[in-house]
Amino acid sequence: MAAFTIAAGTGNWFSALALGVTLLKCLLIPTYHSTDFEVHRNWLAITHSLPISQWYYEATSEWTLDYPPFFAWFEYILSHVAKYFDQEMLNVRNLNYSSSRTLLFQRFSVIFMDVLFVYAVHECCKCIDGKKVGKELTEKPKFILSVLLLWNFGLLIVDHIHFQYNGFLFGLMLLSIARLFQKRHMEGAFFFAVLLHFKHIYLYVAPAYGVYLLRSYCFTANKPDGSIRWNSFSFVRVISLGLVVFLVSALSLGPFLALNQLPQVFSRLFPFKRGLCHAYWAPNFWALYNALDKVLSVIGLKLKFLDPNNIPKASMTSGLVQQFQHTVLPSVTPLTTLICTLIAILPSIFCLWFKPQGPRGFLRCLTLCALSSFMFGWHVHEKAILLAILPMSLLSVQKAGDASIFLILTTTGHYSLFPLLFTAPELPIKILLMLLFTIYSISSLKTLFRKEKPLFNWMETFYLLGLGPLEVCCEFVFPFTSWKVKYPFLPLLLTSVYCAVGITYAWFKLYVSVLIDPPVGKTKKQ
């Protein structure tokens, strides 16, 4: 009985949190799933039944393989477990096949892979040594961080309802960040290289990694005033880092290089034929740009400045993802977005190079890179906001300024995920889970930083409270008005623009705080 007591873990709060959220995920198994479910079933079928040379050429289904090779190998391994659940799902011709066993297998595979995420959160908590405000467990930064990460609303609904495998990928990212905090740079670099070959969207934050490792790992010492000491450059470290990245890439892309399929792989990974915005505009800068364009065109039509015949008929918010031209403002090309993103990232990279502040500075630069790419990227999906929210959680439990930016970013970002779940049965789930997470995050961070000035000023409070009426309007009032037939995209547009305002504000505030922060003066031996 004593052994059982120890095993049951009297008062081991981390296990209780992890187990609790896992049980919640089991309850979400029968909920709505999006087309991503069919995407992954298709990839299971492709990797299981076809040889490697066919993987990136197969196009029976419209959901072709567009992730890097490590993910394909991951699906291959999963498919060998899947065959014990339902053999039929592994047939490439079985489009939209979703028997109950298929559903069970896929959902359980996501829940199981989240083990990596739980481990990564555990490692991150070890790196946090925030001030001890109170002796109570629920006031410790470690506890708050665990809840903010493990029970993250965005991750829950994107992974376990909408259906994706973001859990373990973010686990890899958080693990590499934790390793960098723990000064185990080689492992951090290794994990990030592996992550890149799982999902190439993490290229957005690669500059932060590159610059940080170069500046703080390859240059082993700083001058007393914090600037770079050129003669402390360590060739060994550079070579070993390069070797790690090269080996991982060789393992991933090697087979396809041998088959001369690299161009095909790259064309699948980077499809630029899609439009500037997704069918539902991600709440970034281009959403505001599009909205401005629409407003100007409407005003122009009313005031007879524009000729109605010159305006393209189709609207950008109809459900298609083709390329459209703007009417009043200049059109945007992929090159423009790339240049904008690079310009947006540069100041934070410069800060990381000239004013290195150790791992925390790296983390802020990483968040800024993720957020800037979200703001100016081409065909950004609103799920990409999670790339900025999760690393920012680590920052939020350590400084009050970061906490307030985090809360605005998280609340707005999570609200912008609402249109992903548009079915009626999921409405109570998403509203209640969102309220749960928002209320907890705001109250716990307020308690943690109660000795400093209040987290929100009146403008920010007003903006955040405005999300409630917006939701009521879009979900409950709008379907009963006459505009539903004429302008069916209006709720999406409103949500997108409202959230874009909040996210832009958070991005701006974070940038200002990074640029204004004083550099660390003492010498640091890395």
Add this chain to the structure above:
Amino acid sequence: ELYHSLPFFCFLLGKCFKKGLKGKGFVLLVKLACTVVASFVLCWLPFFTEREQTLQVLRRLFPVDRGLFEDKVANIWCSFNVFLKIRDILPRHIQLIMSFCFTFLSLLPACIRLTLQPSSKGFRLTLVSCALSFFLFSFQVHEKSILLVSLPVCLVLSEIPFMSTWFLLVSTFSLLPLLLKDELLMPSVVTTMAFFIACVTSFSIFEKTSEEELQLKSFSISVRKYLPCFTFLSRMIQYLFLISVITMVLLTLMTVTLDPPQKLPDLFSVLVCFVSCLNFLFFLVYFNIIIMWDSKSGRNQKKIS
């Protein structure tokens, strides 16, 4: 709610007796009686117009024509029926009288004790044991009626966490055939596990399994007067808990994965009811023991009136 009515009656009667029947107690008794009779009359007034009307209401409320039990329920009669088909052997009125007698005989000791020594803790424990007696021995019981027993058990959760948690796990398990019919297997398994983890972490139930904690100290002292070697009560209960949990898990797995044999299509639901019934009998004995051997309740410091 008849399940809970007797403890209320005995508790209030006991309070009246304590205050003395010559003075304040009598006044209280009259007040209570008037309240009860008045509310009854108010509810039943529309149906008192005709004798036939009243009888029809009573016939609907107490469906004695339906038989001793229906479908599978974790009842004594259903379990007994496995060995000896009493539902078919005995005539209807004998069944009625038998269940009536058994119910009242099993709850009499606790109620008498409550009347003589009314206390808050005794009241709650008597609620549990009366409801359990009704559930086990009464006529035409539905499986859902176990909830009428679970509710008072939740009221004693903080005082006897280990046994209460065990009881609540068994009560959910006894509903398994019903939940499977409603396709609620996954939610019920998940919520049971969540509840169990919540109890383990908040009440630390596995540390509270000593005799003192299980309220069995006075009982075991009395038994030790006759059997000096009776020291293993605590360990015995822990082993029983382990066996019970393992059986429940195994039965759940078997019900879900295996198909019952052709000749016995109801095998698994009957097994579930039988095992639950055995557990409930054990709980009936346990709760009655702690009520009867609760020697300190009369001399308790906290006077609750």
